[in-house]
Amino acid sequence: MSExxxxxxxxxxxxxKKxxxxxREVYPDGMHAAIAKALSAQPGFTVRxxxxxxxxxxxxQAVLDSTDVLTWWGHCAHKExxxxxxxxxxxxxxxxxxLICLHSAHFSKIFIKLMGSSCVLRWREANERTRVWTIEPGHPIAEGIPEQFVIPHDEMYGERFDIPAPDTLVFVSWFQGGDVFRSGCCFQRGNGRxxxxxxxxxxxPVYHQPEVQRIIANACRWARPLVSKPAVVVNAKQPLEPIVP
Amino acid sequence: MSExxxxxxxxxxxxxKKxxxxxREVYPDGMHAAIAKALSAQPGFTVRxxxxxxxxxxxxQAVLDSTDVLTWWGHCAHKExxxxxxxxxxxxxxxxxxLICLHSAHFSKIFIKLMGSSCVLRWREANERTRVWTIEPGHPIAEGIPEQFVIPHDEMYGERFDIPAPDTLVFVSWFQGGDVFRSGCCFQRGNGRxxxxxxxxxxxPVYHQPEVQRIIANACRWARPLVSKPAVVVNAKQPLEPIVP
Amino acid sequence: MSExxxxxxxxxxxxxKKxxxxxREVYPDGMHAAIAKALSAQPGFTVRxxxxxxxxxxxxQAVLDSTDVLTWWGHCAHKExxxxxxxxxxxxxxxxxxLICLHSAHFSKIFIKLMGSSCVLRWREANERTRVWTIEPGHPIAEGIPEQFVIPHDEMYGERFDIPAPDTLVFVSWFQGGDVFRSGCCFQRGNGRxxxxxxxxxxxPVYHQPEVQRIIANACRWARPLVSKPAVVVNAKQPLEPIVP
Amino acid sequence: MSExxxxxxxxxxxxxKKxxxxxREVYPDGMHAAIAKALSAQPGFTVRxxxxxxxxxxxxQAVLDSTDVLTWWGHCAHKExxxxxxxxxxxxxxxxxxLICLHSAHFSKIFIKLMGSSCVLRWREANERTRVWTIEPGHPIAEGIPEQFVIPHDEMYGERFDIPAPDTLVFVSWFQGGDVFRSGCCFQRGNGRxxxxxxxxxxxPVYHQPEVQRIIANACRWARPLVSKPAVVVNAKQPLEPIVP
Structure with a gap:
């Protein structure tokens, strides 16, 4: 919880890298470079x-200890x-x-471990058009995001998405091929968001789109740590109040 | 989904067994015998x-495949x-x-795996009186349960209980020593409740109390499987609707 | 809570009636007749x-007092x-x-009063195709309902649907024209579902479709009363536990 | 959404005023004066x-139009x-x-209208001790609040509190006389929190306690408007995507 x-x-x-x-054409320096560049432009963000x-x-451990919010993109090498x-x-x-899990990070070890469910979904690579609808416009992650916006081409991820019901559902996506998806989902686990x-x-070029960049930046702000220590088992031997028979 | x-x-x-x-005095044949006896008295239950x-x-695998609802009590041997x-x-x-997780099953491997959080809590063994309050009287697990009931002596489990926010919070407990606890919590994971x-x-002798027996029986009914196959990844190659540029 | x-x-x-x-062509005896006919075929239902x-x-009052579940369809005469x-x-x-609120009942006085929000939405009459996706297959209202099903023609209702976040989101609909909608939503208010x-x-002819009939029947079963009296203010003058300074 | x-x-x-x-002894200038004084000390707050x-x-209308967050305390004159x-x-x-509703504002017209339920509860005036437990320490309203804190004397409000399940439950209170209460509850209605x-x-002198002042200040920050216009019905005549038979 630094400044x-x-x-x-x-x-x-x-x-x-292939x-x-x-x-490689879309993200010559890697997707992380594109995301980091967008986030670096946000006031008050320090990005690596x-x-x-x-x-x-x-x-x-040192990197994580000095990280307030971690964004995660993984796909073909989750097992590594x-x-x-x-x-x-x-x-x-x-x-x-x-923790901000992006796209195929739905199948990362860390996301599955935090969800406690299989996280499977329907998918299709058909370069189809998708529309992201704002379901909860009053939520901080939706700040400045229009009612809906188009992503001209993306992989389809569709329901049933096997996750626990999100604490808050912020976005739902429409796909040309007939699918829908809970595409923006908030969860609390321990003290972390x-x-x-x-x-x-x-x-x-999805991470080059301003709406997507704005959502990720909003999510980072929303997920900033308010506490920075884990919950621990407490043997509360001494009762706070008298125990009388 | 049998009859x-x-x-x-x-x-x-x-x-x-010690x-x-x-x-051993309270449950000479084991806690499972007491719980099973109570559930066996319910119409339509087959219990082992x-x-x-x-x-x-x-x-x-055979036992699990022919089990609709599993109740779980564990304490000192979770690691085994x-x-x-x-x-x-x-x-x-x-x-x-x-799956019905009872008392110290909050720290079982299976519960932690399904929750995706540490499941730590405050605790105290002081034989104190506790009151279970019905927060959601319109929920099937609360059917026939009074506004509140007393458990004359129990171990204290107190907040912060490090679980994801339950889908439904049915009971909250009061403890003499000054603690509160979300003591009846519903979760959905995959197709399971x-x-x-x-x-x-x-x-x-908590599992000898009629209110407790009724709650466990209600929970078994509520948690009965409605689906009996896991979600799987689906490559939905063929779109349901035409994809036109 | 009768048999x-x-x-x-x-x-x-x-x-x-116009x-x-x-x-009139689709529902010569009124939509209620079609819905009532479908529900009457369910074991254990008494329908009027x-x-x-x-x-x-x-x-x-007498009708309501002997009603376990009320289904509601209204559209042009909410104000009457x-x-x-x-x-x-x-x-x-x-x-x-x-209470099962159907389609344009989203704008009924009773639904708005129970929701505490405006319940406005996007809409379009374009006879478009819609697909209902099952988001929570383990929920009793989804019992027997496929992963998704088609309604060949319906009015479009789209997000942002201005409701409180449902306790459980069971279905989300896809519309040909580019919209999505939280189309199956559970809420608890007081003791009622x-x-x-x-x-x-x-x-x-939406209410002639078997999937729709099944969903409404499932919803009636899910919403059956477990309690049949209102909560009341209680002056709990006599504390349950001693209050010592 | 001003600075x-x-x-x-x-x-x-x-x-x-009586x-x-x-x-009058506790709040010679009224409770609003005490609350306003505490909030005025917060950086970036303009309070009236x-x-x-x-x-x-x-x-x-002018006052409301220039209000980001309204706090509400009412008791004996809700009907006026x-x-x-x-x-x-x-x-x-x-x-x-x-909107921050305080204590007996649970029975204000505005709270009931937004909740859509009766908002009745158990209550007792016995000057008893109460403990506020932090259930969700990672929530912005709990920032800086300890695991639990004592209010030496307060009116008891107890469950069943007839509200819709809160979107987030941040605090639960323990009362000496044997009661518990969901004492810190978040709701979203429309674009408002x-x-x-x-x-x-x-x-x-509850509103003179630093923990209480901190919670109210945190709640005001959490509830700041992110949108400042109501949702409206939209006849979305022109579909976003082609509707082909």
Whole structure:
């Protein structure tokens, strides 16, 4: 809970390194670079990045301890994320760190662990048009976001999305091919706040869209830690009030 | 989803086997026997029991596949529950099986895995009086339960209980020593329904109380499976509606 | 809380009485007749109907007192529903009676009064195709309902639907014209359960569809009263526990 | 949504004007003066007050239009609040204004109208000790608030509190006499955020307690408007996407 909001943007960063992958055209420096650039423009944000292939995936205890909000994008290498790093992130979330899970991060180890359910969904790669509808305009994550906006092309993620009912449902998406999706979902776990946001297939310039950038920035502000220590078991031996038979 | 409700009552069954343990006086045949007896008196219930020291803890795939609702009591041996059995129960819950977690089951592997949070709480063994208040009288689990009832002596479990906000909060408990607790909590995970109910320390005749028996029976009915297969990832290649540019 | 489930199907019944109105072709005896017929086929249901132009709109105190669940369809004459009847229904819902609000009943006096918000929405009459997606397959109202089903033609109702966040969101609808809608929403008010279900414009045979009939029947079962008296202010002068300084 | 947070502190201000009423000793200038003084000390807050006996209860359209968050304390004169003023406040809340309802404001016309339920509760005037427990420490309204704190003497408000389940339950209170109460409850209605906070009988110096002042200040910040216009019915005649048969 420093003066600035310290955001760490994590990316799997594999697609963008393959010479002929379309993701490389859209995000030549990786998706994390695009997201970090957008967030850096926000007043009061201090932003750094971390990626899978760095030692400890760039998420050492020291990095996490100085992170207020972590954003996460992963897709093809969820299984390569080490369990000890997942555990480290998990503990930090429960202690208060915010976590923004983007697109295919629905299937990351950390998201599944925090949800307690399978997180499976329907999907389709058909370059279809999608519309993000604002369901809860009075929520801080929707601040400045229109009633709806278009993402010209994206992968379809559709219901049934096997998650616990979100504490707040902020956005629902419409897909051309006939599907709907709870695309902006808030969760509290321990002292930490989690936001899942659906848009962002690696081959489309979704993270270059101003509405998407605004939503992620809003989510980071919303998920800022208010507490920074985990809950612990307390043997409250001494009662606060007299126990009389 | 058979005609009858097939309930399996699971118990750690360790305290009650120790020759001088007070639990043995209260529950000479084990807590599972008391709970199973009460549930067996319900119309339409078929009840069996399973305990930790049976092979596979009594929870083979065959047992789980023919269980509609599983009740769980564990305390001192959570760590001895095999991970493969936990995983098996987890999958069955997501597929639709109901799960009723009792008292110290708040710290069982299966409950923590389904919650996605630490599940820590405050506690005190002071034989204090507690009152269970009905917060949501219109909920099926509260059917026939008075506005409040007394448990003459129980272990105190107090807030902050580090769980995700329940989908429905049915009961809140008052403790003599100055604590409160969300003592009756509903959760949905996958197709399965979970109810956590706080009362039931092993040294007190809590599961002999009619209100407690009624609540557990109501919870079993509420948690009966409506679906009995897990959600799966679906590659919905063929769109339902035409995708035109 | 009788042995049978006593359902009263209420309908404004104005469109269907106009000689040339399309509703008359689809529902020659009124929408209430179609809904009541479908519900009567359910085991254990006792069904009657009531309409706006009957004395007291057919909703005398005696009728309401012997109603477990009331279904409501209204559209062009919301304002003609007498305030004293609205108040009577309101009190019965808080006392425990279930209420199923269908389609344009989103704008009925009783629904707005129970929601505490404007209940406005986007709408369009374009005969478009809509798909109802099951968001919570483990919920009793979704029992037997497929992953999604089509309503070939219906009026569009779209977000932002200005309601309090539902206690449970069971269905979300997709519309051809680019809209989404929280189309199946559960609410608890007092001891009563309320379900809002979107499909059902008067000019389309929506209430002849088996999936829609099944959902309404499921909702009636889910909303059956578990308590049948209102909460009252209690001056609890005599404390349950000693108050010592 | 100005630079500062414009708070209007509304008080019935009747008890404190009676020459011999104990409230006068505790709050010689009225409870609103105490609350306003505490809030004025918050950085960025602009605070004014309004009371029942002013013209239009001090809540003209102009006052409301320049109010971001309204706090409300009322008790013996709920019925004297004019319906047109209630309607005006209601519309402003749905448009985005925050509303903090304090103690006996649970029975104000505006709170009941926004809740859609009876809002009845158990109560007792026995000067008993109460403890406010923080259920959701990661919520902005709990920022800086300890695990629990004592209010040495207050009126008891107890469950069943007949409200819709809050969107977030932040505090639960323990009472000496054996009762519990959901004492800090968040609701969203339209674009507006509502917080109900239980402590604050007129004869006790509850609003002089720093924890209580901090909670009210936190709640005002949390409830700041993010949107400032009401939702409206939209005839979305022109579909966003082509409607093809």
């Amino acid at each position: 600035t909001l310290r955001v760490t943007v994590w990316n799997e960063f594999r697609h963008e 010479p002929t992958h379309k993701a 990045t971390a990626t899978l292939d760095e030692p400890e995936h760039g998420l050492t 994320v080490g369990d000890e790093v997942v555990e480290r992130v998990y503990r930090r979330v429960l202690a208060g760190m915010g 989690i936001f899942y946001f659906c848009p962002g297939h690696e081959t489309f | 009858t409700l097939r309930v399996t009552v699971w118990n750690e069954f360790r305290h009650e 020759p001088t343990h007070k639990a 029991t399973a305990t930790l020291d049976e092979p596979e803890h009594g929870l083979t 529950v095999g991970d493969e059995v936990v995983e098996r129960v987890y999958r069955r819950v997501l597929a639709g099986m109901g 979970i109810f956590y109910f706080c009362p039931g320390h092993e040294t007190f | 049978t489930l006593r359902v009263t199907v209420w309908n404004e019944f104005r469109h269907e 000689p040339t109105h399309k509703a 109907t009531a309409t706006l132009d009957e004395p007291e709109h057919g909703l005398t 529903v007498g305030d004293e009847v609205v108040e009577r229904v309101y009190r019965r819902v808080l006392a425990g009676m279930g 309320i379900f809002y279900f979107c499909p059902g414009h008067e000019t389309f | 500062t947070l414009r708070v209007t502190v509304w008080n019935e201000f009747r008890h404190e 020459p011999t009423h104990k409230a 007050t309004a009371t029942l006996d002013e013209p239009e209860h001090g809540l003209t 609040v004019g319906d047109e003023v209630v309607e005006r406040v209601y519309r402003r809340v749905l448009a985005g204004m925050g 509502i917080f109900y906070f239980c402590p604050g009988h007129e004869t006790f």
